[in-house]
Amino acid sequence: MMCHEVRQHLIAHVLGELDLKTDQTVEKHLSECDQCAAFAIQTRRDISMIGRAISTDLTAPPQMCERLRLSLSHECRPARQWFTWKSYALAASVGVLVLSWMLLRSGPVPINESEQLLNPQLVLATNVTHTHRPDELKDLSSLGKLAGFNVKVPGDNVAIGKLICAKEACLSGVHVVALVYEMDGQDVILYQARKGQISLEGLARMEVDGRVFHCCSKGPKHLVVWSNGERVFMLASVMAESELRKIAMRA
Amino acid sequence: MTDQDLARKAQKGDSEAFVELIHRYQNQLYRVVYRFAGSVEQAEDLCQDCMIRAYRQINRFDTQRPFLPWLMRVASNVCLNYAKTLKRQNLLEQPLEEDHHELFHTDTPESQAFARSERQDILDALGRLDENTRLLIVMRFVLGNSFREISEQTGIKLPTVAFRVTKGLERMQKFLKLDAGVIEP
Numbered sequence: 001m002m003c004h005e006v007r008q009h010l011i012a013h014v015l016g017e018l019d020l021k022t023d024q025t026v027e028k029h030l031s032e033c034d035q036c037a038a039f040a041i042q043t044r045r046d047i048s049m050i051g052r053a054i055s056t057d058l059t060a061p062p063q064m065c066e067r068l069r070l071s072l073s074h075e076c077r078p079a080r081q082w083f084t085w086k087s088y089a090l091a092a093s094v095g096v097l098v099l100s101w102m103l104l105r106s107g108p109v110p111i112n113e114s115e116q117l118l119n120p121q122l123v124l125a126t127n128v129t130h131t132h133r134p135d136e137l138k139d140l141s142s143l144g145k146l147a148g149f150n151v152k153v154p155g156d157n158v159a160i161g162k163l164i165c166a167k168e169a170c171l172s173g174v175h176v177v178a179l180v181y182e183m184d185g186q187d188v189i190l191y192q193a194r195k196g197q198i199s200l201e202g203l204a205r206m207e208v209d210g211r212v213f214h215c216c217s218k219g220p221k222h223l224v225v226w227s228n229g230e231r232v233f234m235l236a237s238v239m240a241e242s243e244l245r246k247i248a249m250r251a
Numbered sequence: 252m253t254d255q256d257l258a259r260k261a262q263k264g265d266s267e268a269f270v271e272l273i274h275r276y277q278n279q280l281y282r283v284v285y286r287f288a289g290s291v292e293q294a295e296d297l298c299q300d301c302m303i304r305a306y307r308q309i310n311r312f313d314t315q316r317p318f319l320p321w322l323m324r325v326a327s328n329v330c331l332n333y334a335k336t337l338k339r340q341n342l343l344e345q346p347l348e349e350d351h352h353e354l355f356h357t358d359t360p361e362s363q364a365f366a367r368s369e370r371q372d373i374l375d376a377l378g379r380l381d382e383n384t385r386l387l388i389v390m391r392f393v394l395g396n397s398f399r400e401i402s403e404q405t406g407i408k409l410p411t412v413a414f415r416v417t418k419g420l421e422r423m424q425k426f427l428k429l430d431a432g433v434i435e436p
Contacts, residue, residue, distance in 0.1 A: 011416075011421065012413065015391075015398075015416075015417075017397065017398050017413060043424075046420075046424050049373065050376075051392045053373035054286060054377060054388065054393060055393055057282075058281065058282055059278050059281070060277040060281035061281075061295060064295065064299075065274050067295075068273060068302050068303075069266070069267075071302075071303055072266040072270065072303075
């Protein structure tokens with residue numbers, strides 16, 4: 001340890017606040033360096049003098065407790081501490097349990113109207129046929145509840161028909177796009193995209209028959225958003241270029 | 252009766268139990284507050300504030316823990332708030348008062364006068380520190396607390412306590428040398 005480093009530690013050394021290893025290093029240096037040793041003696045003297053000047057054996061004035069007694073006679077009973085950390089922890093645990101139970105038991109969670117960001121420019125791509133793969137079907141039920149739709153999960157490899165509704169919403173800070181398809185005249189299924197989870201790297205620009213589309217996708221389970229000033233929503237897994245051409249022609 | 256018993260009674264609204272509890276620690280409280288505030292009048296008023304605040308918050312006190320550190324935590328908050336108020340009113344730069352009624356253990360009137368002036372210089376240097384540092388140094392030397400204990404009592408992180416106390420003492424050394432006309436190499 002160099003002299004300037006030792007001097008930085010001298011006050012803590014004098015106060016006995018250094019860890020054992022650093023203290024021993026400082027002590028060793030002081031035994032070998034006369035200048036630092038002299039500096040240490042002066043520091044010890046200063047700190048001792050400061051300590052003696054600040055320390056005091058004053059006693060509280062005798063009337064202090066009497067004055068307190070008098071003040072307390074006008075005080076209300078101390079407020080009951082309902083909200084200790086224990087009660088917060090208990091409330092949080094109960095909240096989590098209730099929420100879990102509600103999510104498991106309840107039906108669809110309605111979208112708060114004030115949270116909705118409905119897009120008036122939405123152009124629906126209708127009459128799209130899509131066959132779901134089994135792994136895509138797993139998430140449908142939970143996604144539907146999240147977006148507030150009544151969802152019946154179809155069986156594997158079900159062909160779906162008309163897109164009847166597309167909805168944009170902001171749910172708990174997550175941007176969600178939901179698509180509802182009509183199936184067999186009564187059932188609906190939906191897809192959603194969470195824009196926050198789609199990486200910008202997935203953005204692609206495509207031009208089909210003079211119309212510009214932007215694609216945003218992250219894997220087959222995520223929605224692709226195609227845009228040409230208006231918006232068209234489709235599923236990534238069905239979005240072959242030939243189908244895109246059909247949609248573009250319709251739009 | 253233990254501190255814990257008294258604290259539990261106080262939590263149920265027994266103000267006499269609280270007074271008894273405070274009575275046990277009033278000297279430590281008074282010394283810290285007095286050294287921080289610098290005058291008897293201010294110290295007495297601040298002590299009253301600390302005690303009333305402690306009474307109002309007594310239900311936050313965990314009776315499994317010792318009372319003095321908790322009381323000191325309340326006191327440190329009251330003292331720092333008081334200093335902030337003074338700062339807003341530009342009244343902070345008042346010299347700390349020497350406790351004249353304390354005995355100086357020196358022999359002659361001359362040496363007693365010298366010690367008195369030396370002590371006042373040190374208290375002046377203490378008064379020139381910012382309130383946060385001053386409080387930590389006072390807790391160190393009045394209560395004899397370690398950095399760790401100060402950290403626990405004030406809720407300030409241990410490295411911050413260590414830094415503030417050592418830097419504060421360095422500054423005090425410099426003030427004293429400057430006041431004494433010592434030119435540093």
